Amino acid sequence: MRIYRLLGIGERLLEERRRLNLSQTEMGKLGGVSLNTYYSYEKGTRKPDSDFFEKVYVAGVDVLYVVAGVRNNASLNNDESALLAQYNKLDARMRSAVLALMQTYNSEA
Template sequence: MNHANSIGDRLREERKRTALSQRVFAESGGVTEKTQVLYEKGERVPDAHYLARIAAIGVDVLYILTGRLNASTLSRDEGDLVGRYREAPDAVRAAALAGLTAGAAPAKYQQNFEGANIGQQVSGNVTAPFTIDMGNTRKKRRGEQKD
């Protein structure tokens, strides 16, 4: 979801996520199609009765009102991902966030884990090619030449 700005935008987004027409969505909420259009345009604000009714068909009312996703309305895959993230050690969380934000994050994105020992950490503008010198920490086996 793109976290639209207004209640009407988020309501439209949720209607599209449920793949319902404005008419069917409006009927589910107990309003007319014209009222649904006005809600989505931001010209009217839905009441609690409407929100309760659309919640019953799987609409994320918390998201519509606040812009924050309700974890209980996540798909099975999304819920599994959130659960695994919460159970993961800090190093795995850092790697997961890096993978998910690659190419989509602002150039100055940085994730901090307070008190965590996650090994090497790169911060700042890392969009250009770069090299990390890990030093020569490999132990030599018998018979190998030194560098």
């Protein structure tokens, strides 16, 4: 298990939302909360409750990461874990470039 840079729950929730390519409205709906409530989670002015986490977990949110800053790599093999670790070090611009490259490569295969 690897602990990632020190971010708050709101910042890690934002990372997960972006990883899943969801809007704030979509993430709020998945978690059963309004847009305003979800926005306050990302801003750090409110903390999500267990009901919210149960609902977004089903949608693929890495709840362990959001709450504790530890990625849940239990189901990943070594190559996948290494790839994810390197990807998480990239800034948003580079992440977009990597994803575009992978999508282009996979559409040609």
